[in-house]
Amino acid sequence: MRKKLFLATVMVLLTVSMLLLNIPVLEASDGQQMDTYISNTYGYSISYPQGSRVDDSDPSFVGFILDEVTRTVFIAFVEPLSVLPASVTSLDDLETFRIKQVKEQDETASVEVISSKKVRQDEKFPGREVLLKYTDQGIDYRTDMLLVMSDKYSFMVTATTQAKLYDTYEPQFHAAIESFTVDATIPRITSTPASTPALTQTNLLRNPGAEEVQMSASGGQVVSIPGWTITSNFTTEPYGGDFPTTAESQRISGGSNLFSGGPENAMSTATQEVDVSSLGQDIDAARRTAVLQAQLAGYGNQGDNGTVKAEFLSASGALLGSISVGPVGGTNNVFQFKTASGAVPSGTRSVRVTMTSTRFNGSYNDGYFDNLFLGLQSIEVTPIPSSTPAPVGTSTPTVTPTVTTAGARLIVDSRSVAPGGKVQVPVRLENVGNIGSMNFVLTYDPGVLKVTKVDKGSLLSGAMFTPNYEDPPVILFGFASNNGLSGSGSVAYIEFVAIGSEGSKSPLTVSEVLTTDISGQSLLLSTQNGTVTIDKDENRLLGDYNGDSRVTEVDALAALRMSVKLLAEDLIVDMNQDGKVTAEDARLILKQAVTGETTTGKTTVTPTPVPATTLTSTLDEKTIAAIKEETNKVIKKASEAMLSGNVEGLLNELESSLKAQLAGDLNLSAPKTAAVAEALSNAKVTEVYPDMVFYEMAIDSETYSFYVLREGQEWKIGGL
Amino acid sequence: MTRMERHLWLRLLYVVIALTLVASTLTACGGGGKEDKATSAPTATLTSTPAVKELEVPINLKDARNVGSLHMEIVYDPAVLSVIDVEAGELGSNAMIEFSLSTQGRVKVGIVDASGINGDGAVVTVSFNAIDKNKTSQLALENLECYSAKTLYDFVVKSSPGNLSAVDGSYTAAEVTFVY
Numbered sequence: 001m002r003k004k005l006f007l008a009t010v011m012v013l014l015t016v017s018m019l020l021l022n023i024p025v026l027e028a029s030d031g032q033q034m035d036t037y038i039s040n041t042y043g044y045s046i047s048y049p050q051g052s053r054v055d056d057s058d059p060s061f062v063g064f065i066l067d068e069v070t071r072t073v074f075i076a077f078v079e080p081l082s083v084l085p086a087s088v089t090s091l092d093d094l095e096t097f098r099i100k101q102v103k104e105q106d107e108t109a110s111v112e113v114i115s116s117k118k119v120r121q122d123e124k125f126p127g128r129e130v131l132l133k134y135t136d137q138g139i140d141y142r143t144d145m146l147l148v149m150s151d152k153y154s155f156m157v158t159a160t161t162q163a164k165l166y167d168t169y170e171p172q173f174h175a176a177i178e179s180f181t182v183d184a185t186i187p188r189i190t191s192t193p194a195s196t197p198a199l200t201q202t203n204l205l206r207n208p209g210a211e212e213v214q215m216s217a218s219g220g221q222v223v224s225i226p227g228w229t230i231t232s233n234f235t236t237e238p239y240g241g242d243f244p245t246t247a248e249s250q251r252i253s254g255g256s257n258l259f260s261g262g263p264e265n266a267m268s269t270a271t272q273e274v275d276v277s278s279l280g281q282d283i284d285a286a287r288r289t290a291v292l293q294a295q296l297a298g299y300g301n302q303g304d305n306g307t308v309k310a311e312f313l314s315a316s317g318a319l320l321g322s323i324s325v326g327p328v329g330g331t332n333n334v335f336q337f338k339t340a341s342g343a344v345p346s347g348t349r350s351v352r353v354t355m356t357s358t359r360f361n362g363s364y365n366d367g368y369f370d371n372l373f374l375g376l377q378s379i380e381v382t383p384i385p386s387s388t389p390a391p392v393g394t395s396t397p398t399v400t401p402t403v404t405t406a407g408a409r410l411i412v413d414s415r416s417v418a419p420g421g422k423v424q425v426p427v428r429l430e431n432v433g434n435i436g437s438m439n440f441v442l443t444y445d446p447g448v449l450k451v452t453k454v455d456k457g458s459l460l461s462g463a464m465f466t467p468n469y470e471d472p473p474v475i476l477f478g479f480a481s482n483n484g485l486s487g488s489g490s491v492a493y494i495e496f497v498a499i500g501s502e503g504s505k506s507p508l509t510v511s512e513v514l515t516t517d518i519s520g521q522s523l524l525l526s527t528q529n530g531t532v533t534i535d536k537d538e539n540r541l542l543g544d545y546n547g548d549s550r551v552t553e554v555d556a557l558a559a560l561r562m563s564v565k566l567l568a569e570d571l572i573v574d575m576n577q578d579g580k581v582t583a584e585d586a587r588l589i590l591k592q593a594v595t596g597e598t599t600t601g602k603t604t605v606t607p608t609p610v611p612a613t614t615l616t617s618t619l620d621e622k623t624i625a626a627i628k629e630e631t632n633k634v635i636k637k638a639s640e641a642m643l644s645g646n647v648e649g650l651l652n653e654l655e656s657s658l659k660a661q662l663a664g665d666l667n668l669s670a671p672k673t674a675a676v677a678e679a680l681s682n683a684k685v686t687e688v689y690p691d692m693v694f695y696e697m698a699i700d701s702e703t704y705s706f707y708v709l710r711e712g713q714e715w716k717i718g719g720l
Numbered sequence: 721m722t723r724m725e726r727h728l729w730l731r732l733l734y735v736v737i738a739l740t741l742v743a744s745t746l747t748a749c750g751g752g753g754k755e756d757k758a759t760s761a762p763t764a765t766l767t768s769t770p771a772v773k774e775l776e777v778p779i780n781l782k783d784a785r786n787v788g789s790l791h792m793e794i795v796y797d798p799a800v801l802s803v804i805d806v807e808a809g810e811l812g813s814n815a816m817i818e819f820s821l822s823t824q825g826r827v828k829v830g831i832v833d834a835s836g837i838n839g840d841g842a843v844v845t846v847s848f849n850a851i852d853k854n855k856t857s858q859l860a861l862e863n864l865e866c867y868s869a870k871t872l873y874d875f876v877v878k879s880s881p882g883n884l885s886a887v888d889g890s891y892t893a894a895e896v897t898f899v900y
Contacts, residue, residue: 426874458876461900487899489876546872553789553830554867556816560834561869586832587816593791594818594830661870 034175035526036320036345037062042078042153045346047179047318049172050528064176072161072169074176079154091118091128094147094154099130110135114142125150125182133163142166144173150182179318181347204274205353208372210236210257222262228270233262233365234357244297244333244368252295252335254370261304261357261365268365270355277315277349279376288344290323290351293373296336298329303360303446303473305329306367307511308338310374312348320345321524324511327358327367327443327474335370340512342524344376351376360447360473408432408523410491412442412508412530415547417498418572419534420691422452422709423547425508427477427492429459432525434484436518438491439477443509446472448500449532450694452707452719457490467492484518495719497692497707498534505533537572543589545573552593560586566660568711624688631693631708634715635680642668642677655709655718675699775801775850775889777859777882778809778842779829782897786836788869791829794846794894797857798825800886801848809842817844836869842893850886858883859894866898876900 034047041059048054048064052074056062064074088097095116102111112133120127127148134141140163148155157180159173206227207213213225213236222235237260239249244258261268282288292310307326314320325338353374357367409430417423427442429435444451454467454475463481477492500506508530515523543551545558561567562581569581575588592598634653641649645668651659676699683697683706691710696703706719779794781787796803806819806829815833822828829844837843846859861879868875875898882894 424872455871455873458874461876487876487878490874493871493873552865553791553832554865554872556830556832557789557834557867557869558872560816560832564834566834586834590816590818590830590832594828595820595822 034172034179034319036179036347037064037076038346039076039078042155043150043182044076044078044155045179045181045320046074046076046157047176047320048074049176050526066169066172067161070162070165072165073159074173075156075158075160076180077156077158079156081149081152081154084154088154091126091147091149094149095128095130098145098147098156099132102132102134119146119177120148123182127180129177140164144170144177146177146180148180148182155180155182175318178316179314179347181314203372204276204351204374204376205272205372208374209255209370210259211255213257220263225259225270228272228355230268230270232265232268234268234270234355235260235262242299244335248333248335249370252337252371254295254335259355259369261306261359261367263364265365266359268357271352273313273350273352274374275350276344276376280349283344283348283376284346286343286346288376289341290344291339291341291373291375291377292323292325292353293337293339293371294325294355295370296326296328296338297331297333297368299362299364299366299368300332301330302362302366303329304362304366305358305360305473306369307356307358308369308372309354309356311352311354312345313350313352314347315349320348326511327441329358329360329367329473330471333368335368338512340514341522343522408525409528410440410510410513410525411528412510413548414508414530414532416533416535416540416544416549417496417547418537418540418570419498419500419502420689421498421570423496423498423532425494425496425530425532426457426490427494428457428488428490429485429525430488432488433486434517435481435486435523436484436516436520437478437480438513438515440513441511442475442477442494443473443507443511444475444496444532445500445504445506448498448504448506448534449496450499451475451494452497453495455493455495457492459485459487459489459491465492469494482518496532498532499689500534502534502536505531507531540572543573543575543592545570551589553590556586556589556593559583559589561660566656568656623690627688627690627693628685631685631695631715634708634717635683635695638717639677639681642673642680645669653717654720655711655716658716658718658720672699679704774804775848775884775886775891776845777848777884777891778845778893779861779882780809780841780893780895781811781837781843782840782895783900784811784837784839784843784898785900786838786869787866787875787898788832788834788836788872789865789867790831790837790843790896791863791865792831792896793862794827794829795858795860795862796825796827796848796884797855798851800850800852800855800857801884802851803827804847804849807845807847809845811837811839811841812843815843834869843896848884848886850889853886856883856885856887859891861894861896864896866896 033050035050036045036047037054038045039059039062049066053065054062060078062076066072066074085097088094099111099113114131114133116128116130118126119129125148127146130145130147132143132145134143141160142163144159146157157177159176161169207225210225212227213223222233225236236257237243238257239246239254243260249255259270276283279288290310292308294308296306298304298306305327306329307324309322309324311322312320321342323340323342325340328336328338351374353372355369357365359365411428411430413426413428415423415425451469454469456465460479462483463479463485465479468476475494479491510527510529513525513527515525517523541549541551543555545555555573558567559573559581560583562569562573563583563586571581573585573589574581575585638650638653641653647666647668650666650668651663654662679697679699683695685693686696687694693708694705695707696705706717708715709718779792803821806817806827808815808817812831814835815831815837818830820828827846831843859882861881864877864879866875866877867873878897878899880895882892884891
């Protein structure tokens with residue numbers, strides 16, 4: 001009885017402690033990408049699936065929560081050998097001791113060893129892998145347990161899930177356990193780099209500039225490239241003709257040839273893996289910084305672009321981290337110099353460098369590359385030769401040590417949206433501390449999405465923030481704060497319009513992340529990419545206005561605002577299916593958000609009216625003219641209202657969300673009002689879609705874009 | 721069993737016990753029936769110990785500016801307290817409020833006010849019954865999500881836990897502070 005009471009107490013305490021971890025409900029892990037956790041306190045590293053919640057508030061007991069619902073969790077537990085019973089002197093003893101502990105502590109549950117085997121036999125600290133079956137209250141669980149003893153500590157790594165899910169998670173369990181590395185030389189990283197002899201300052205890549213190749217003078221052929229493994233039609237081309245000129249080659253010291261995405265393909269790659277195992281001791285002692293550099297270009301103003309990525313791999317080939325440069329495209333055949341740097345993760349034994357060329361226009365894949373450089377340096381870096389200064393937006397190689405911040409992440413959320421709809425995508429920082437500055441690039445598919453605005457997020461209150469989305473398919477972000485940014489919150493909200501067809505998707509990929517703390521020291525954050533999916537209305541979740549696949553209070557707020565015309569109506573929140581959005585729908589959403597109860601008699605996923613037109617329609621000239629005539633009228637009305645000081649009249653021509661934002665804040669007596677009104681009346685149409693028309697206007701030689709959007713039966717101005 | 725052994729055991733079964741608990745919770749709340757707030761998640765302990773005293777504690781907001789929606793979960797010790805009701809506080813007087821007691825020791829609260837909540841003060845008041853009159857329970861705030869009534873963008877918030885004494889009803893209010 002006492003034991004039962006004790007267990008009940010432990011259960012409650014554990015529940016509370018679990019809840020105090022603030023564990024969110026996570027999506028099922030995709031099982032593909034792994035991040036690496038490094039314990040500087042105990043000198044080990046382990047890979048875990050990206051997206052897991054890491055709780056390392058107690059460094060001796062680190063939890064990686066893959067899925068809260070099924071409680072699929074990794075645990076890395078460390079104990080000094082000194083606290084073990086004296087009888088535990090070997091791995092066999094440790095296995096016996098741990099299993100005995102488990103069996104003794106719960107007399108109601110059944111614990112059974114399915115298998116046990118020796119692992120890591122060729123490593124300094126061998127291990128024992130034990131598969132346990134645990135049955136409790138009729139539910140079977142599986143725990144994969146790795147036991148390792150170093151000269152100081154006993155390590156126990158457990159990976160647990162429900163037995164029925166074991167096959168699903170087994171590859172991730174296996175990868176994590178295989179990745180577990182004990183290395184007593186892993187130091188706590190400090191701001192002072194270790195003093196070491198001069199290290200490699202040479203380019204580790206073979207054939208980094210496509211000069212080691214035989215080809216015809218006219219080009220246009222797919223040829224093998226010494227040192228590189230190619231996919232699709234990745235090739236090399238001579239300078240000149242349709243490609244960057246020989247003068248451009250002279251400018252960047254590019255030699256005779258460049259790398260190119262090649263003919264007749266949408267995506268092609270060239271990959272080279274570099275063995276760095278001879279530098280293993282330095283790498284594991286955190287004394288190496290990787291520098292990746294390249295000249296990148298694209299044809300004309302097309303969207304075709306190139307990216308170069310360096311991936312750090314363990315001896316077993318596990319991915320430990322990566323850095324990348326690009327994408328760069330649409331540069332009118334002019335090369336741009338790009339550079340990135342980052343700490344080489346402990347355990348790295350090879351670096352895989354991949355050039356990826358992605359086509360957006362035409363038949364030829366016009367991502368261009370030259371003068372690649374990969375160096376693993378400690379103090380100084382020899383940059384690639386370049387006779388021109390680095391263009392704005394590039395950075396010089398870092399010479400400061402880079403610190404990996406456990407649990408700190410840059411996250412791009414995923415969203416779904418109806419065809420032609422608008423969607424706000426948050427970009428968030430999680431668990432950061434003292435960030436002084438940050439730059440990163442977000443790449444999207446301009447055939448699927450169009451950016452209409454980028455707003456500063458809540459975490460950046462008081463910080464300087466500048467986005468640049470003038471050059472699709474990339475958005476550049478930069479922000480800085482003298483006070484340091486800490487905690488979790490949004491750094492930006494990106495508003496996209498879904499211009500792709502139903503079923504299309506755009507990845508939202510983060511690259512070129514450069515982060516410093518307020519002292520200027522480089523920081524490494526893990527990143528999580530997002531996706532925007534243009535979904536059939538039938539597939540959208542009823543009540544989920546913001547498309548985050550949840551029904552929450554903010555969806556209820558949106559419905560309530562719609563009910564009083566402060567937000568454009570979206571029948572995805574018409575919970576009672578009466579054809580309109582009312583306060584009753586907001587009430588039903590709030591109830592579902594808090595209690596989980598769904599609307600009586602309704603399914604959670606339900607058809608909603610499809611917009612009258614889709615953006616994939618091909619418009620004839622007559623239709624385009626009719627649309628433009630209507631939208632021009634709206635712009636004219638807005639312009640006239642501005643000139644006459646008619647605030648209400650102007651607000652009536654704005655889309656509901658913009659109207660709500662500006663209500664009470666408009667000042668039409670400002671000096672620039674007349675200039676803006678004139679610019680508005682002279683705005684030029686740039687793109688026409690059935691439900692949206694994009695415009696550009698010029699004010700003081702600056703060009704500004706905006707759009708006119710169909711809201712119900714009316715056209716309204718937005719994006720100003 | 722030594723203290724160290726218990727400590728280790730607690731750690732070892734971190735996962736399994738949590739799994740067990742979740743399974744139990746799901747079973748208790750399953751069936752799809754409408755939740756009865758007054759009787760949800762009863763336990764043998766709760767039903768065998770009569771409720772003796774009603775206690776009220778505010779949940780405060782500090783420096784709220786145009787807050788349109790707020791989700792919070794108040795975590796308490798169910799061996800000490802049970803929740804009777806959640807009602808609007810001064811700042812929540814214009815808001816729609818919903819709450820759920822489907823998880824023992826936790827009350828989920830959703831608040832929506834399209835006109836925006838501003839200022840300092842109580843957004844809701846939680847009424848508890850005292851179960852164990854000899855103890856005090858912490859009132860922790862978790863899973864906070866707050867959004868602007870104007871933009872629907874998130875707010876950065878910090879929270880501080882409160883506590884409630886079942887002995888004499890004295891309390892420290894839990895607080896959500898908006899950071900700008």
